Structure formats: C-alpha cells, structure tokens
Amino acid sequence: MSNVLTLSGEIIWVIGIVAWYVIRYPFERRAKRIRIVSSRRSPSERVGLVSALFGLAICPAFYVATGFPGAADRPASVWAIVLGTILFGAALVLFRISHKQLGRNWSVTLEIREKHKLVSGGPYRLIRHPMYTSFLLMALGQAFLLSNWLVAVAGLVGFAILFFPRIGKEEQMMIENFGPQYLAYMERTKRLIPYVY
Numbered sequence: 001m002s003n004v005l006t007l008s009g010e011i012i013w014v015i016g017i018v019a020w021y022v023i024r025y026p027f028e029r030r031a032k033r034i035r036i037v038s039s040r041r042s043p044s045e046r047v048g049l050v051s052a053l054f055g056l057a058i059c060p061a062f063y064v065a066t067g068f069p070g071a072a073d074r075p076a077s078v079w080a081i082v083l084g085t086i087l088f089g090a091a092l093v094l095f096r097i098s099h100k101q102l103g104r105n106w107s108v109t110l111e112i113r114e115k116h117k118l119v120s121g122g123p124y125r126l127i128r129h130p131m132y133t134s135f136l137l138m139a140l141g142q143a144f145l146l147s148n149w150l151v152a153v154a155g156l157v158g159f160a161i162l163f164f165p166r167i168g169k170e171e172q173m174m175i176e177n178f179g180p181q182y183l184a185y186m187e188r189t190k191r192l193i194p195y196v197y
C-alpha cells in the first residue's frame, strides 16, 4: 500500500512539473523577441535561478528516477498526497494566471522590456509577486507529494535562495523605473500572501 502511495505521489509530481514547463515555454519564446531596455542580470541572480532549478526540478527528478537518498525517506500517506496535489495544483493555476497577466512584461530574470507596463490586475491586485507565491506553493506541494525529507528541504531552500536576495532588487528596479506609480502600488499590496506578507 505504501509503495502504491509513494508511486502515486511521484506520478502526480511528474505530471505537475511537465505542466509547469508547458505553461512557461510560450512565454520564454515570446520574451526572446521583445527588446530589453535595462537588465539587472548578475552572478547572484544566476545563483538564485540555478538553486531554484536544482531544488524544485533536478533534485526531485533525480529522486524520482533513482530513489536516492533512500535513507531520508518517510512513510507516504493519503492525506499528504491529497494535500500535495492541492498545493501543486494551486501553484500551477497561479503560475498560469500570473504569466497571462504579465504577458510581454515577463522575464526570467530582472529586466525592463521595451514599452514595459506596470501590471496591477488579477492576482497583482493583492500581491506584487504571485509568480513567486506559486513557486512557494510548488515547493510545499513537492514536500508533500514526494516522501523524502531531503527532497522537501531542497525545494524550500531552492525557493529561499532565489526569493530572498532577489525580492529587494526587483522592487528597487521597479521603483527606479516606475517611480511614484510603483510606490503607490506597494502601499496597497503585499509581497506574497494577500493581507499578510
């Protein structure tokens, strides 16, 4: 029974991560055609992106493929799989909606595009970083779907290494570009969790 549960969680995670890439791919392609007017690419940005990729994709994929490190396995349970599915599903919905809202203003890193507009609709009405909220939901979903403590920690740490150094720089870049408009937008929104943080 436990093996069936473990396998179900892994299959759901694989479907989720494929869906994640299917959502992202068209935006990556489109972004290549839109001119960048200012960029904050930096080595620390790169470290953040690689860490998130490692914690949220490479490490769990390696675990699903090889079962390593089995020493950190925990028992699977129905409630964990259900909760993980809900969290990962919510992450994908938010990920898709945020991409749609950002549209041509989206970038994988910190960049201002030609004719960049400040987006404040949809989830951006309440929070400034719904895409990062979706990463956090994904890391939590991964922790419940895959029954391994190390994989759980890897996802959360990967998220943290991307999020914490980046967030201040991103908001600074937006303030420099949009001035009072962004400052007013900050006044009426939170970062990740509506009304909380």
Ligand code: SAH
Binding pocket: 098, 102, 105, 106, 107, 108, 109, 110, 111, 112, 113, 117, 118, 119, 120, 124, 128, 129, 130, 131, 132, 133, 170, 174
């Ligand atoms: N932090 C946002 C966006 C991530 S994509 C989120 O989590 O949803 C990163 C790019 O989005 C940045 O380079 C920045 O140029 C752009 N961006 C961030 N917030 C934006 C907003 N409210 N309107 C328009 N572009 C935004």
